[in-house]
Amino acid sequence: MANEGGGAELIPGLDDLPRGPAGGTGGEAPGGAGEVSDKPQGKNQAKKPSARKSGRRKGTREPAAELPVARVAVDMSLPHLDRPFDYLVPTELDAKAVPGCRVRVRFAGQLVDGLLLERVPESDHEGRLSYIERVTSPEPVLAPDVAALAREVADRYAGTFADVLRLAIPPRHARVEAEPPPEPPEESPAGESPGPWAHYPAGPSFLGALREGRAPRAVWTALPGPDWTTAIARAVAATLDGGRGALVVMADGRDVARVDAALKDELGDGRHVTLTAAQGPTVRYRRWLAIRRGTARAVVGTRAAMFAPVADLGLVVLWDDGDDVHAEPHAPYPHPREVLALRAHRAGAGALIGGFTRTTDATQLVETGWAHALVADRTRIRAAMPRVRPVGDDAEVSRDSAARTARLTHLAFETARQALKDGPVLVQVPRRGYVPGLACGRCRSPARCGACQGPLALTSSHAAPFCRWCGRIAGDWHCPECGHFQVRAVVVGAKRTAEELGRAFPGVPVRTSGRDAVLERLGAERALVVATPGAEPPAEGGYAAALLLDGWVLLGRADLRAGEETLRRWMNAAALVRPSGPVVVAADGSLPPVQALIRWDPITYAERELAERREVGFPPAARMASLTGTPAAIRDLLADARLPEEAEILGPVPIAAPAAPSGAAGPGGTGGTDAEAPERERALVRVPRAQGAQLARALKEAQGVRSARKAADVVRVQIDPLELI
Template sequence: MTQRRPEADPHPEAQPELVPGMVRATVRQAREEAAAKARATRARKAADAPISEVDPVARVLVDVALAHLDRTFDYAVPAAMADDAVPGARVKVRFAGHDADGFVLARGTETDHTGRLTPLRRVVSPEPVLTPAVAALVGDVAERYAGVRSDVLRLAVPPRHAATEKRPSPEPPSEPVPPPDPAGWDGYPQGPAFLRHLGEGHRPRAVWAAAPGDDWPALLAGAAAATLAGGRGAVLCVPDGKDVVRVDAALTAALGPGRHVALTAESGPAARYRDFLAVSRGAVRVVVGTRAAAFAPVADLGLVAIWDDGDDLFAEPRAPYPHTREVLLLRAEREGCAALVGGFARTVEAAGLLRTGWAREIAAPRERLRAAVTTAVAGATEHDLARDPHAHAARVPRQVHELLRAALADGPVLVQTPRAGYALALACDRCREPARCGTCAGPLAVTSPTTPPACRWCGTPASPWACPHCGGRGLRAPVLGEARTGEELGRALPGVRVRTSAGDHVAATVDATPQVVVATPGAEPVAEGGYAAVVLLDTHLLLGRDDLRATEEALRRWSNAVGLVRPGGRALAVGDPAHPALQALVRWDQPGHAEREAHERAAARLPPATRLATVTGEPGAVDDALVLLAPPADVDVLGPVALGDGEERVVLRTPRARGAALSHALGELQRLRASRKLDAVRVQVDPATV
């Protein structure tokens, strides 16, 4: 019997084919429905769960970066979570229809909410990582910089590492804290008294002008040791990881192992969280680190200290852009602890602390400074000009070579040059016009002694090249980097080892053998026993920056280099001897230069005599911000100014005494804009550059 085949459907559209996309959509819809049903079931069970009888209300700071929601919200504490939902613990809550992270700030019995409180979803961790003191500091920083607390919390509390959290922190050493060694501080008339006040539990506040050649990490460790001997903790902030390593070693020598931790991002998530927990659990009471260490939850804090506060690494690049110095000063005020602002150079802000009487000065006597280093400025002499009429333009004059040859007999020599690389710019050797690429008109450069000139923009080789202005075919390098500088010095000093330190190849230390170390600012390695001499090249490049802090920053970088010299060493700067910054360096009078800068800025109504804030965004968003802003009295509105890329910027200026009112007004502006869902603008209070 033959099997009969089914007849075809005369209406095929009645049974559509299930294409793969439809199948995926159906599966996705089923999963979403199942997830929604599961959430509803969990929410119903949570609502029916019994609530804690003791402190049933948890005030939670939800991790939401919207300014109008920057406040605490009340949640009910289920009885099963009552023991774990402690102040400072991480929790999950239901917020605006989604699960959100948050921190419990407090527990209580009453709430202002009129309806039924939503219970906590779960306690992520019972570990109290947000202490009340740090939570209050986070609020102060957010108010000071017109930001939101959730952004500041990301800076203050590192991400959780569950495996690390389960392990206990090591017990602190049982031996008594070793007495502080006053060696080093006795070179300052005010030093012994400062240490004594720290050990007695007082709160001295000082601005410290370090003498060249001093072992500043050991002096910071001595201050921390005196504070710890008095039963209190200390937080020390330094610019970068290289400095952290130096202070870490000094603290180990002063306190012994196990009494301090180093908090840096380079440690890795597990190690960083382990060290953070050791501090929050009270096992360690001395912390050294970079920017984020300013928020370290040290129990019974007795000292906050910052070294080289003018370094731009202390300016946080993420919202709300706080500066580490200001965070530490806010903390000193709130927790009533001592403060120390130190460096070889002095910022205008540190000078203001002395001028207002908030802090006292710690400085070495003039005779000690004169004996520590001999500094001079090199220029072309009449003898040089008689021999060579072009000697006034020499990048490395005769005095530098004489100093190098003399100092190399005693030890290593440091040569600081502002630029990294080889030949960063080229020009016609006949008419001095900048050399440009024939393809895109970009600048030409040489990256190494074996590569031909090429465009820095498009990479097109420029060989052969002819000047479009005069027809010349020769090239010269008006701006040289550290690699070319080291090459030239190696040719001038045959048989002498020349090392470079810059960019991705930064040397931390060098030995005491005679050698020339060419480094860029901030990358200078520390020499064993100190450098016999320090040479500063191309000083005009640092002074020529288009920036409010150009001279202050130049003097800071020179001072940090000269500070590495051994006692009795020599320093030589190549530049204009009449420039005030170089004169201050020769006299080692950085405090005087800071005072002059402060008076000049006050006359021009510039920071820190005034407080500045910038509002940046698209033109329409900036206009809306100006309309909605309710500025307090005495606020100048400067701009808007076009920045390119479709953005504008407005600068707001007010006297420093009215700075808090301006910050509050900007915070209200951010809350109003967020609630109306307007286009975002970027608000920066006291920006590093304007």
């Protein structure tokens, strides 16, 4: 356990630091015993008689009379220095150095940033302590509960406290801090009507518990349709009526905007704020300060809002927890589902994890008893769900011989033609672009770049093939297997699909929605909307029908969560269709995800999936850690790690080098910068779920040993990574 006092316990590698006035290192201060001068000490700096008579030199600093020792979280990500360090608070900074404020301190001879955690009467450190150099801002940006949460998250994910604080606290804007705080809005109690929660047997009691200040925890399988935003707003309003705050985390800014509109209708203006990256640093910091100061008691935002310092937290909400956008790309890679569950547990708050489908992770929470299922009865589900029909089954093939191989079958074509008479039709395509995958027109071998072996693609019907890795034009491509020079499409993207539908349905507007341009909303007029998963815009009154194309692309991915993720994307798109509206899915109707979609029963599928993973020992039934780095670095880390007895090491195995536009070679490449880069491997460490904390602690200690040795090669450690393959 790291020493919080500042030196009583030796930390590996700490003695290698330059000896200087760094708090907690025990170094001698240049200003004399117990003091650190704030002026350079040189031979030309003479003492004046007045300074000698008073018993101290001019320019020296004195510690504060009360609570003179400050424990500071230094902004250093080195694992072996992941602990607070003690510093003295000078008298001139006594009033400003409040717990939670930003400070500047000397550490290993350098000025670094830090956050003041607390002030105590004395330190356990036996050496001399340095003084805090200055208080950057007296604004207490770090709340005590957020600090405790950050420590727990760092330990949970084998990370450092400093890395978590970078995710939790936005950068400072001095001008925003100087602005006068806005007047708190008037309290306006919400209505007693349960609203959409009346469709769920346990819905009214869930709202009642929130209104009474209790802490109900539920995994919510929402009914298809647009009422989910109103349901979230009603739950937030009930929490505020109970005198507590609420925190809502969404996958992207479009969902935040929809919930924001529902909260304005439910609460009025000024009682909540939104936090998204698109707001810009100034606006974001202003709204974050409103939360920290207690002006706003409810917040809805994207992934980073999971650490928002909501006062007296009474409810945490996470929508669509299976969306991969929730996965944090920065160390220590925490997932909002785990962070919000920790917050709810620590604060005694309610929790609502919802979506149209259910993940195996959420099912694990229900099976362990941490949360209860919140679902509608089957009669209500049948009335709200669309009618799903698969293509490629025996009945469809008997009527249409091309149904098994055609991309747009007769059933899909007729469904779209009939539905266009009543409104818009949604067409979901798994891949963006025009033709992202090509193959030889004769032998069907994948078409690859002659320079880097990257996959070839097309941007339009008149463009020459180009490499998706290095960007080179392959106008003279010929197949290395058979010598043929013509290519065919293997995977068709959204743009090519829109082009094909425009020819198949002349006179019908065709609109696209994807990464380049996402449609926010759609009217009730007839149109074909081609969208990639996650970019489907809601239509006024719902879509008349939906076509879910190229199901084999989603189901055929080499991913443990392929079936679960495919069902999530299908159900999110089908939920936008009107009740009893037709949905055609291009997949075999005998597959379990397709059957779950037809019955609109994601719960049974998730329970079955969890049971199968429990048998083979895969997450979330087990805990896993992914180690990525050079072979020598991984061996070094595993040798230092004191893993649990039941730990199982899988691998390491080589991993494909990341694609780069600079001519880097991909898997099987023959040149470019990747050929000169060090080989990288990946190992997985698996333990029973009950030993997850031991695994994280062992890996963090091993990382600390390597950090103290100043190991050159870095090993990236991810606990419960989203992708295992």
